[in-house]
Amino acid sequence: MTTELSLSDHAHALHPPTSTGLDNRKVAIWTFIGSECLFFASLISTYLVYKGRDTKGPTPDEILQIPLVTFGTALLLFSSLFVVIALNGAQTGNRKRLLFWLGMTIVCGMFFVGMQVYEFQHFVHEGLKLQTNLFGASFYTLTGFHGTHVTIGVIWLITVFITALRGKLPPERALNLEMAALYWHFVDVVWIVIFPVVYLMK
């Protein structure tokens, strides 16, 4: 119990008898996700409002390339699938399923971050920096903050992975993974929006 991975102080109760019967932590993470919707909405609005208002290039047309990012998108989608399978493993006490798919999720997440780092470097090389024009500023800010979320998600998943590895993630505590998984899915759905809006509608 002392190594419960959560910000909760009610960790001792496995099924805390709350008013709704729902776990506090699950309510909290959903609340937080709801709040994050507005965060990304504001960033996406900024990107869209400024679209096409640059005073100089490079423009999205000249810079954005579809193949690499499609690969990244697929990675993120698959990782979403993997983590939900891992969660199933955690909930059903299937340790092997849990560890393997959680590991795969983390790998996908890392690859996505790697893809983004590579992509950013490539764009900078092509002459698009944060300071180059409005497109650069709003593109890097939007995708960069998404990338930051992915990174935090990866770190979170790794800590859960370590707990699981040490055998401290029995089915009763599957919520510890579920919270991270929900966050991870959210980061994925944000990308589901960003990908067409930024890359395919350029």
Added chain:
Amino acid sequence: MDSHAAHAPEAQGLDPHEKSHPGPGVYIKIGVVLFVLTALEVAAYEVAHRPGSLGTLLQPILVPVLLLLSAAKFALVAMYYMHLKQDSKLFSGLFVFPLIIAAVVIVSLIALFIYHYSYQRGML
């Protein structure tokens, strides 16, 4: 006041017990659909940017098509992977209400900027 305040979960309009989540089979099926939808998105993009009759046909409706496809993906992930379909309605509310506000914000900001800008153009 009640002395034996044993605290059972109460219904209060919400599901006291979450229905059990589907298994990997369902997840994989959804995963396949997601993959296909993504492929469709990219395909739509490619076609619309190629010369040819299909391309010219698709060009004007590319944006709505992409939005639809991505909305479908979004809904699938939220409903199945995030278990909104089975879990308490409270969670759906916690997600959908902010989403509505977020959508309203995005749409009205874009509309306001276009309107403001074109309005000023008109005055020139």
Added chain:
Amino acid sequence: MAFWARAFHTARRVAPVLLIALAMAACGGTSAEFPQSTLHPKSDLTSTIDGVFMTTVWWALLVFVLVEGALLYVIFRYRGRPDDREPSQVHGNTLLEIVWTAIPALILAMIAVPTVRAIFDTYEVPAGDALEVEVIGHQWWWEFRYPQYGVTTANELHVPVGRTVTMKMTTVDVLHSFWLPQLAAKRDVFPNRITTIWFRADSAGYYSGQCAEFCGLQHARMAFHVAAGTPEEFDAFITGLRRTGTPVPADTTAPSSPSSAMAGITTTTLAAQAQADTAAARDSAPAAAQAPAGSGAELFRTRGCAACHTLDATSKAKMVGPNLANIGSRRYIAAGTLLNTDENLARWIQDPQSIKPGVIMQSMGLTLEQARSVAAYLRTHK
């Protein structure tokens, strides 16, 4: 307890009377007492606005009296003693709930209808031969250009009574807001955007206005004035300004393209242009070039004034400082900061920083004597 309750009662009864008395006293002022008041409209636009405003005032007053009255009534009617029996435990009343949802909604409709009409009215520029003015905000003064006449002035705008004035407005630096309470209400100005407002003055007068958007250190001292006169007076004013320039070739006397000063505004800021144009202006500088040494004219030319100011109202240059072509006749200097007396003008020229700290114009190291002669020279530019 009883004392306080009684005090409470009396105060409650007297307070609204006092408030209303104060209200009447304050509203009853004249435009001489309150020269910048919004309550004394002097144009068709501000009259429209005043009409809507007064509608809201009367309805608000009605609501105020009724609701505060009801509140006071229940407070006095239902004051209790500690040993009172428990009052009957009413939980609500659906009919009442509906009534007090519906009545405010109706009142709001009474406000909303004239409001919406006025919104569209105020945006609709009346047709006809309008005087065009370009307004450019600077930290912390106002530039006014008359594209139809090819002249520029600052801080004091002259308009003819009875003719529609349409204004296109922008800024070279931060946001400002053009506020001319009696004639034109208020419109913000933005870099790289053009906002508009229009009005038709219905009586002659000297009106005061002020920047209403916080724009930095000296936002408080960014006033301006509008002199509305007869069409003849206006023509004389324009003619006077046109004479300040070097002789103008005949063909440019025709009204020039309306958007001259605004041209290209969406791609480059005026601030950037100002740098480039200053140099050009310096070449076409004042006729004071041959002025005797030590005179005001000579000092003006040699002490760097001309880098930021021009004395030529027809100059198209975008200068850092106000156009001084008619500085001799303006009532105020430095955006309403000082009355334009000889002494004040000299003081300003000698040390503007002590008068309006942070102002872009630096103290140019003139002695008071020198400043006086520059002032005297400027005084001749009417």
Added chain:
Amino acid sequence: MATSAVSHAGHASAIHVEKSGIWSWITTVDHKRIGILYGASAFLFFLIGGIEALLLRIQLGSPENTFLSAEAYNQLFTMHGTTMIFLGVMPLSAMFFNYFIPLLLGARDVAFPRLNAFSFWVFLFGGLFLNVSFLFNAAPNAGWFGYANLTSKQYSPGLNVDFWVIGLQILGVSSLAAAVNFFTTVVNMRAKGMKLMRMPMFVWMSFITQILLLLAFPVITVALILLMFDRLFGTMFFTASLGGDPLLWQHLFWIFGHPEVYILILPAFGIVSEILPVFARKPLFGYAAMVFSGAFIAFLGFGVWSHHMFATGMGPIADTVFSLATMLIAVPTGVKIFNWIGTVAGGSLQFRTPLYFSLGFIAMFIIGGLSGVMHASPPADLQQTDTYFVVAHFHYVLFGGSIFALTAGAYYWWPKMFGRMLSEKLGKVHFWLMFVGFNLTFFPMHFVGLHGMPRRVYTYPAGLGFETMNQIETAGSMVLAIAFLVFIYNIIQTARKPADAPADPWNGATLEWSIPSPPQEFNFAEEPVVHSRDPLWETKRERGGKLPEPARVSGAGIHLPNPSYWPILAALGVGSVFVSIMLVHTLGPIAIAAAVLFFFFCVFKWAFEPAG
């Protein structure tokens, strides 16, 4: 814990002794102590904001005054607005959330006690950080809504705006963490039988406030991030010459800003809705209507933001839409006012200090609301915006509204929090001074505004007719200062008296009055069960009169969370992350990395710490 009902006898570590000493406050996770910490620091910040206001008023007392320089004035009014809103009213509301949401719900604590402590410390550091700027003579000076592009590096080269950008982001972290916590608390920590529609109105309004916080704060966070990038990393989000648009700042700010004003007023509505029934001895009139009107106000609050931007000339259609939406808010607000009047009507009013302030609140808020409706008419607002008429409006709703209600709440709940009754006599002196001073200060602003005085001017010339009214306003603000001195005197006097307040001094209706004053650390020795909206009245009625004074019990076996110093360290981590970003050009990116690592370290220690 709050949810475990039956005591586990023999749980050695769980016998509660009152803890004291600074360390116990630093590591506390008790929602009541955190509430007091919030209250004390917010009141201090409020006094600072008030002193700033007094300085402003002295400067404006006469035309062409030179008491303050332009620069000092601009810093002071910016800090006054920022302080009052973010460090005064919001955390004062948070004090009541902290202390009373769990008590009103019948819970032993909030959902996440350590997160709660974290929120407080982040708030405190953010507030201190903002005020430290005075020491560098670099206090924020671009107004509380910091319109771009004045805030760009080009026009505000100093650190002033950096302090503001960073300070507000720190405070945002605090607000969001707290909002998640209280939202969860209300959803999940209600006593048995407390259905949603049985929750006390204060809990309801606070609950809606949390939703507003959750949805509004991310938007200003993004706006601040954009501005921060512009200032620190050379982007051009608000640089017009490079295509950026200062108007975007205004939209983002007010998408946050308008909901923010309801964040400031809804808790006040809740407090008054608790007090009126108790002192009218009669239940709240139209409970359901009160709940729905509150929710409707909040919902509409997201669709009216551009009424702060009528002067930008958005075009007739946009003006019309925002104008009508704004006016619509008067309807649910009116419903609230009328239901309060309906609560009083037919009652047996007990004229105690909390009632005075509550009635004063209603009377004054109506005035502020009505001037709000006048702003909602865009043509009329073209004359009013950025004048003292607006200043009058928002002080009537903020001071006449929020501050009056929060003061009412302070008098009402003081005995519960400190076990001592504030003096009624001084309370009433306080009320009348505040009532008179408030109206003297802010009522003339309506006229001086309509007569043409713009806001945010450090001085004004003689001859425009502003002199007399400004003098009255300045005199009024001195009366207000005396009113607060009386309040402070009252607090000090009360603190000297023995702690002998009864558990239920006002014949209260809600659960907090069923436990000793001040409550013991575990709040409820036994978890309450609720059968109606006014549970305590119901119990008293059943038992035929007053309840016996509840005994203090040992609380043996009641499970409470352990104190922890990780929240304050994590808060320090948050602060250092932001400060290192602000100083990135001096300290370099390594500092940011170090700060982030430190923060993560604290979070891990926290996450793996035994919760108790």
